[in-house]
Amino acid sequence: MTIHELPEAIGHFGPYGGRFVPEALIGALEELEQAHNRALIDPVFQAELSHLHATYTGRPSIITEAQRFAEHAGGARIFLKREDLNHTGSHKINNVLGQALLTKRMGKKRIIAETGAGQHGVASATAAALFGLECVVYMGEEDTKRQSLNVARMKILGAEVVPVTAGSRTLKDAVNEAMRDWVTNVDTTHYLLGTVAGPHPFPTMVRDFQKIIGEESRRQMLELLGRLPDAVLACIGGGSNAIGIFHAFIPDTQVRLIGFEAGGDGVETGRHAATITGGSPGVLHGTRSYVLQDSNGQTVESHSISAGLDYPGVGPEHAYLNDIGRAEYRAITDSQAMRAFDLFSKAEGIIPAIESAHALAGAMIVGKELGPEAILLINLSGRGDKDVETAARYFGIPL
């Protein structure tokens, strides 16, 4: 066999994506890909998932116009896609229920998950309870501290939470540990990855479970205003809530798609998690995309006040959308995000997740750029209950 007869590389978005994993995982990834492909065209699966979304998640999620917050955003009209109102408090449940149904179909009894903010871990623990699956969640030790409320939630739901003490003790290390577990227990276990990163089919599959956000909101905007928004905004950790709301708008080339990465202390300080803005192409966790890395290809630790955005990688489809110019990516610093968090809470009576506050801070900038005629659609990816402690500390509110 010559090199030209090798199997075609799969799951690519231009030069990004693919599958960079130990051979031991190939079987499981192929099985998952087939299960997903079958589910996509299986009306029974789709009906089951829709039923769950209607009766458990609370879909479709509503659209709220943020009139008072708009004053902080140059007077542009601002519409929020309320993923924070989903059961468990974020968009993560959309993907988790889809993958949990696939787990059942593959006959597996155990799920493992990584989590940063704990939202994906909570959603996974929730689905495990609902479907009677065993659930182990890997979480960086650092994150178990800053998101202790979510650790307790996962335990109440019956999941085992394993604090990861390797490396930077955050999301990236939790992914490493989950992958080691998966390599060892792949026969019985599904790795329920929480974002659009990782080896094929994860970036495609997770997007397929999240794109309902954009499909609903595109329809809702047309019903509400008879037109599409000028720009769609979302925060970027691994990129699942962003690709979820972007995807249906990709063919609408007049609609700008803008992702906001975690700028931490500022991209120029090196202490940030702005992977596209401040990183370079490389391979991490089984996929080729932008990565925060040094000259030897070692992953550089990311920094963000938001545990859910504190990741040195990003989904490959975002890398591709960036390179072809269909989407833009910008960085929002910790202090910009916290200012938006504060202003938004007081203007709208909604406490956003600090992750989502990055998109809100982005809206304050983009709104001023585009002016009062503009219509912005923002993915409010999660609610801020889990962040109350962090915010209280940040603003000096005694606990």
Place this chain on the structure above:
Amino acid sequence: MSTPLDLVFEKTRAENRAALIAYIPAGFPSLEGCKKVIRALSDAGVDALEIGFPYSDPVMDGPTIQEAADISLREGTGAAEVFQTVKFAHEIGLPTVVMTYWNPIERYGVQAFALEMARNGGSGVVTPDLTIEESRGWKSAAENAGINTIYVLAPSTTAKRLGVVTSQCSGFVYAASLMGVTGTRTTISSGAKELVTRIRTTTTTPIAVGLGVSTRDQAKDVAGFADGVIVGSAFIKILLDAPDEITGLSRVSELAKELALGVRQGR
């Protein structure tokens, strides 16, 4: 053209025994300490060496190699130090391959990495997370540089895939004895022999078994059916646990001698 690694397997096959291959991360326990370990391994009868490129996110590795990689990275090990270590091993006459996760190669430049390996006397590269579907560029770079491409196969690899992967392997085929990460195990899984038997039906390239081997008896066992026995975590654990450098080196040497006996007793 044959690499020094190819020649080692010709020799061990002629002697009707398995080759003993030792793994150590470059820069562990330190840049100079690593060279001392390599010399001790060579003197004790190790046939070939696998030098690990320490990586920040080693998802195939258990706690022992993770710890060694962390120490090495803190020592500042990068591509330059890896190549320097390859050169050292080559100069003392030990056929050497590098084992590395894919990103350091991609970052260095695929062509450049292959050429630099060859220039420093390296025989080839083991790429545990480079799937065959993604390996086109690497395969041609390695062929161009005249070095071996070694891919890892797992017990779960399907019959159909086995042949595709082994057709791209040279030097040896790396058979992972079990589904899991690196680390010593008290027993060698029965899956190892079965996997080697399955691989044999697809290739005449030598087959080396890794993951979990740490004792003379295990080495003997594996040497009964494989062409090479790879030992890593056991050496690293000795070095991590040793009270001082001299004790560590002498214990590494003792184990290597035992294992060298083991690989000669399998058949």
